[in-house]
Amino acid sequence: ARSYSITLLPGDGIGPEVVAVAKDVLSVAGSKEGVELRFQEMLMGGAALDAAGVPLPDETLAAARASDAILLGAIGGYKWDNNEKHLKPETGLLNIRAGLGVFANLRPATVLPQLVDASTLKKEVAEGVDIMVVRELTGGIYFGKPRGFGTNDKGEETGFNTEIYSVAEIDRIARVAFEVARKRGGKLCSVDKANVLEASMLWRKRVTAIASEFPDVELSHMYVDNAAMQLVRNPKQFDTIVTNNIFGDILSDEASMITGSIGMLPSASVGESGPGLFEPIHGSAPDIAGQDKANPLATILSAAMLLKYGLGVESAAKRIEAAVTETLDNGFRTGDIHSPGTLYLHCSLLAHQSRVL
Amino acid sequence: ARSYSITLLPGDGIGPEVVAVAKDVLSVAGSKEGVELRFQEMLMGGAALDAAGVPLPDETLAAARASDAILLGAIGGYKWDNNEKHLKPETGLLNIRAGLGVFANLRPATVLPQLVDASTLKKEVAEGVDIMVVRELTGGIYFGKPRGFGTNDKGEETGFNTEIYSVAEIDRIARVAFEVARKRGGKLCSVDKANVLEASMLWRKRVTAIASEFPDVELSHMYVDNAAMQLVRNPKQFDTIVTNNIFGDILSDEASMITGSIGMLPSASVGESGPGLFEPIHGSAPDIAGQDKANPLATILSAAMLLKYGLGVESAAKRIEAAVTETLDNGFRTGDIHSPGTLYLHCSLLAHQSRVL
Numbered sequence A, B: 001a002r003s004y005s006i007t008l009l010p011g012d013g014i015g016p017e018v019v020a021v022a023k024d025v026l027s028v029a030g031s032k033e034g035v036e037l038r039f040q041e042m043l044m045g046g047a048a049l050d051a052a053g054v055p056l057p058d059e060t061l062a063a064a065r066a067s068d069a070i071l072l073g074a075i076g077g078y079k080w081d082n083n084e085k086h087l088k089p090e091t092g093l094l095n096i097r098a099g100l101g102v103f104a105n106l107r108p109a110t111v112l113p114q115l116v117d118a119s120t121l122k123k124e125v126a127e128g129v130d131i132m133v134v135r136e137l138t139g140g141i142y143f144g145k146p147r148g149f150g151t152n153d154k155g156e157e158t159g160f161n162t163e164i165y166s167v168a169e170i171d172r173i174a175r176v177a178f179e180v181a182r183k184r185g186g187k188l189c190s191v192d193k194a195n196v197l198e199a200s201m202l203w204r205k206r207v208t209a210i211a212s213e214f215p216d217v218e219l220s221h222m223y224v225d226n227a228a229m230q231l232v233r234n235p236k237q238f239d240t241i242v243t244n245n246i247f248g249d250i251l252s253d254e255a256s257m258i259t260g261s262i263g264m265l266p267s268a269s270v271g272e273s274g275p276g277l278f279e280p281i282h283g284s285a286p287d288i289a290g291q292d293k294a295n296p297l298a299t300i301l302s303a304a305m306l307l308k309y310g311l312g313v314e315s316a317a318k319r320i321e322a323a324v325t326e327t328l329d330n331g332f333r334t335g336d337i338h339s340p341g342t343l344y345l346h347c348s349l350l351a352h353q354s355r356v357l
């Protein structure tokens, strides 16, 4: 029988609750397909800061690297918000992304027919939205050097960061995005600010060059300010979007909110080789942590992505997706997506429903 | 009688049409208040590139500097899209902003009761939205150095830009934003990415420090990705937003699209002293240029901002705003905001309506 090792990183806030139930779902889905999954839980984020004094202990990164895939809950919370940079939970997240080399972050924003009313957009605008944002995850202004604090020629204190991309970094994320677009609607929109930024000019030039390897994919370019508008005006015009780290951070969150149900949205971060990192796009929601109220479906769908993109066990992924659809069709909802005529369930019960395959 | 000189920069695409009609409106509104306005038209953007080979001729900047206020139409078009950086229309815009020192860009995003249906957001979400985005306009990644193209230690070509803010730059934009918030709803939300970027950490620190000068304004902080979501989820939670140049570019466009009528939205860019720059937030719309179809109201409302913020003639500004309201109440619309039961007018005719004071 095939056997894989999964590193679980529950993290902070609602992270532990949603990872616990997603782990069950994963086990069951795997076993139905004759796949054995072994789990090990490691510390990350605020939990690691409290227990070990750093947001990403060496053992955690080593264990993650040695495993076949990683499932992350969420990190962060008010408690650590004023920590210095190297002691922020977020720094742990950035370091594990860099440490694993997962440069491609896939963030679907799909409006499910059962949940179209959850969107703040008019039904006819939201209906049928199905966008995949491919965000560059290990480069750009998040990691560029020089960075820090200094003094300018007037003697004033400054804070600075460097947005930088190399041809190799752009080419590899562009190829992933073209591959993704090819398997979806065949349309790729590259988002940049090439009318102002040199980093974006190189981005546009290289994405255009890589396009010749994918003649079946239709490439377009859009400025980031316009993209932020078009996502509100007519999100259905988009199929696959590829963009840099910071624009991807902003636009993928905007796109996810357009679906109205960010408690439903998974993500996958993958590299050229080595294990991928799978996580819900929502945060740690400290205000509802420990109350069994969180929506577990984003993490459960992240587990499905883990099976599909991380382990290549697509059949098990399909089982999970089908179970989630059935759960929604049956009218079961957590509080965040609850509406008149549906049935309010707690996190663990909803997960249990989605487990029945 | 008071007398002021106005530099008109019609620019490209629909720019000349909307500036021409806004000029008429300005004249009439001024004369009703006993204010004489003298106009001089100068070249900028693609028009300047075609006529003079540069996007911002020295005479244009000199004339603008010597005048009391500047009204800009729009710049850019497909024709110049592939120009080198120093020959892009956009570079002319960046240079005039820097040349005038207009570091504070005020971008209102208001959902007018007459146009609430134009928003793609549900009526109950869009209704009553009234946001002012205060964007830092002459610093950050738009202007930071070093910038350009280089080679990294692997010998690969790179493109790079520098996001940098000094204490003085942050303090002055923060003060403008607090002043604006004080005159509005008394709430200021500062948007940054202080969990990742040093430039944002300094931003947050200084905005927090300046807050002590404005005890009557309620300050909050939000990460830019969350702000992009919250604008879609519940835009009414915002009163005044202050943010850096690039985040302001993205978020103000997103906010404007939430109103559903970007053909209606003006903007003002002001400095510590010297003339301000007033322009519609929409672009040059080359596809409808020269057809007398453009919505002139954004430029007409920019003219009102010019009178109010640029010249301090608030009574004349009020006349324009009242005329625009009346025009909308009478059911007159251009194509972009036309709906059943309203009357379709061309640009010049709609402007004429808004001129009757």
Ligand SMILES: CC(C)[C@H](C(=O)O)[C@@H](O)C(=O)O
Binding pocket: A090, A093, A094, A249, B195, B196, B225
């Ligand atoms: C927590 C933060 C560092 C992170 C990011 O900006 O990448 C988050 O917003 C995300 O999008 O995963």
Ligand SMILES: CC(C)[C@H](C(=O)O)[C@@H](O)C(=O)O
Binding pocket: A195, A196, A225, B090, B093, B094, B249
């Ligand atoms: C045209 C472009 C350079 C400009 C900007 O990014 O500032 C525009 O998008 C704006 O917001 O005024």
